[in-house]
Amino acid sequence: MPFRNADTRRVPVRPFAFAAAVSLALLAAGPAAAQGGLEDIEVMGWSLNNVRAGVRLAPDYVGSDDYKLYPTGSLNLYRRGSPPGFGAPDDGISVGLFGDDKVSAGVVGRWRSSREDDGDLEGFDKVDGAVEAGVFAQVWPAEWARLRVETRRGFGGHESWLLDLRGDAVARQGPWIASIGPRFSWADKDYTETYFAVTPQDAARSPLGVAAYAPDGATRSVGLVSSVEYRVQPRWSLTGSLEYRRLLGDAADSPIVEDLGSSDQFSATVGVRYWFGR
Numbered sequence: 329m330p331f332r333n334a335d336t337r338r339v340p341v342r343p344f345a346f347a348a349a350v351s352l353a354l355l356a357a358g359p360a361a362a363q364g365g366l367e368d369i370e371v372m373g374w375s376l377n378n379v380r381a382g383v384r385l386a387p388d389y390v391g392s393d394d395y396k397l398y399p400t401g402s403l404n405l406y407r408r409g410s411p412p413g414f415g416a417p418d419d420g421i422s423v424g425l426f427g428d429d430k431v432s433a434g435v436v437g438r439w440r441s442s443r444e445d446d447g448d449l450e451g452f453d454k455v456d457g458a459v460e461a462g463v464f465a466q467v468w469p470a471e472w473a474r475l476r477v478e479t480r481r482g483f484g485g486h487e488s489w490l491l492d493l494r495g496d497a498v499a500r501q502g503p504w505i506a507s508i509g510p511r512f513s514w515a516d517k518d519y520t521e522t523y524f525a526v527t528p529q530d531a532a533r534s535p536l537g538v539a540a541y542a543p544d545g546a547t548r549s550v551g552l553v554s555s556v557e558y559r560v561q562p563r564w565s566l567t568g569s570l571e572y573r574r575l576l577g578d579a580a581d582s583p584i585v586e587d588l589g590s591s592d593q594f595s596a597t598v599g600v601r602y603w604f605g606r
Contacts (some may be wrong), residue, residue, distance in 0.1 A: 342395035367478040375604075378404045380567060382599020389443045390523055391575060391582065393590040400597060414498050416507060417555050417569040417597060420478055422464050429468070436478050442485060445524065448588040451533030455522060458485035472498055474509075488519035494553075503559035508552065511573065515547040523547070538587060545580035549593075551576055563603050571595045 381401040388394040404415075413429065425434040443455040462480030469475065478492045495508035525543040526534075549575030559565040573593045574580075580591040 339474070342542055353383075368484070376403060378601050378603045380599050380601040382567065384595060384597040386595035387589075387593055388447060389449070390593070391579065391585040391589040391591070392448065393588075394447060395594075401599065413508065414474065414505070415477075416474075416494060416496050416509070416553060418494070418511070418553055418571065419476070419562075420460070420464070420480070431465075431467045432466040433463065435461070436480065437461045438480060440482070440485065448536065449584070450535060452530045456485035458482045461488060462490075474498060482519070484502075486519055486522040488516050488522065490515045490519065496553075503565075504556070506554070506556045509553040511549075511551040511553055513547075513549045514549075517544065517546055518580050520545060520547045524584055525580045526583055536588065538583045541581075541583050543582060545578040547579040548576040549579070550576065551593075557601070565601045565603070567599045567601055568596045 356521065379401070380403075381399075384400040385395055386398060388396050399411045420436040422436045424556055438460040440458045440460060442457040443449070445452050445454040445541040449473045460480040460482045462478060464476060464478045465475035466474060474494075474496045475496045476492075476496075478490075478494075480490050480492075482488045482490070491514045493512040494509060496507045498505070498507045498537050500506075520543045524541070524543055524547070526538055528540045529536050531540040553569065553571045555567070555569040557565050557567045571594065575585055575593065576593040579585060585591050
């Protein structure tokens, strides 16, 4: 049973780096792959173990009921001697500083994309992208079960505190690995005001007749995340994931969600992963 090791980093690839991830995968299919595949790329004690590229169908913004396709991907790095293990599709970028395969903790980061002032939100103020940095801890109470907590603070588009609680049941059978588990997320009042408030100016500029709204509570959501991966060949695998989250409380009561969007948030991702090796 694979585990996410305390010395593993999983680096999401944003659209501006998507081409680089795809290029690596295409290189892997060239002459080097024909001779047995590319070796791990090692830099300062860290090795590039695999690269994933794909597409994601997700809401245009948090609370939206309009869906768009986005390029997505990740690079998986690990410290030599500590092979990488399981990582859920919604894990943040994490670097383990303490612990082992059973219990670990470290630092975590995440990028939150900007919210544009177009479509249903024409007339609203744009919200810039934000970096979220914090810490994580996780434990494997059984070989098939993982519990993880992340707490982060935003910098940039929002300056809020966030908390994510995750549980995953993980199963591996031959070339298959699958996971499923519940999610609970919390963000403070500042986050709710940033993404779900409707100022009088927003309401006046909106062509859709949205009413002003001043939330006074935290944002909460519950959900479920599942993933599956199938190793087609020793170097290649197909990946997929499904996510469902339901917004609660003041976030769900916002006109941005109640009138223009939906409290039910779905997303789906499909991709291909190339595994390096020695």
